[in-house]
Amino acid sequence: MTGSVDEMLDFGDKLPSFPTAVAEAIRMLSSESTDNDSIAAALQRDQALVAQVLKMANSAFYGVSRRVSTVKQALLVLGRNAVRSLVVAVSAQEFLGRAQPGYLLARGQLWEYSLASGAAASLVAHKVGYKPADEAFVAGLLHDIGKVVLSEYLAERSTELAEMVGLATDLVSFDTIEQELLHIDHAALGGMLCDHWQLPARLSHAVRHHHCPSQAGDDWRLAAVVHAANALTMTVGIGLSVDGLQYLLDESALLRLGLTSEDMEVLADELIDQLSRPNPFG
Secondary structure, eight states: OOSOHHHHHHHHHTOOOOOHHHHHHHHHHTOTTSOHHHHHHHHTTOHHHHHHHHHHHTSTTTTOSSOOOSHHHHHHHHOHHHHHHHHHHHHHHHHHTSOBGGGTBOTTHHHHHHHHHHHHHHHHHHHHTOSOHHHHHHHHHHTTTTHHHHHHHHHHTHHHHHHHHHHOOTTSOHHHHHHHHHSSOHHHHHHHHHHHTTOOHHHHHHHHTTTOGGGGGGGHHHHHHHHHHHHHHHHTTOSOSTTTTOOOOOHHHHHHHTOOHHHHHHHHHHHHHHHTSOOTTO
């Protein structure tokens, strides 16, 4: 990451924090010494959070095979990691649901795109045998979380941004334009957010490197799954904002996953079918 220390601190000061109850729930879910009863009791103090977690657990986006009706059942059926992922995903709606003027996204549009990306990541994960699939869902959901901070900076320089996008060739990616303008891109900033929220390093690496999976080291598979999901979501026409199609497809990442162009076409059809179902978070 380039740029002055002051610039980095400026971004860092604007990183949003989870509500205290959510942060505590994530901490407890990450601790092997905390029993399920204590976790369930802690989560149940926030009934709105519980309702959204259970709604998402039972949604077509998440793909649970049996009905989950209580926190304790979710912990037993899904496991702690999956419940932690759901808590993070539900909590992220507060940030992702906002308007993002720097990307010309109205209120709710980034959330819709993020949900679709999560669904796409789940489809890709099942196709290539990546486990746990819930981790792929959350990585897909959070991959553009950096836009919630970067948006205001881009909005301040909208004229310059529009000119740079207009002059850019197909070989110049939008994250490169972000770096030229602000010395950081939304993927790197998203990784900072994941670290700030003390999420698993694998998730942080996938978010940080979703445009360049080969740079994710040992976590390249999850980053590649998210990269493929990002391509699928744009292919079906979701998430096209000021950045448009100004992203480069890393075909080598798809090859490493074992995905062919025919596979991507089939997955795109499956994604369209899944997104045609009622959205429980609308």
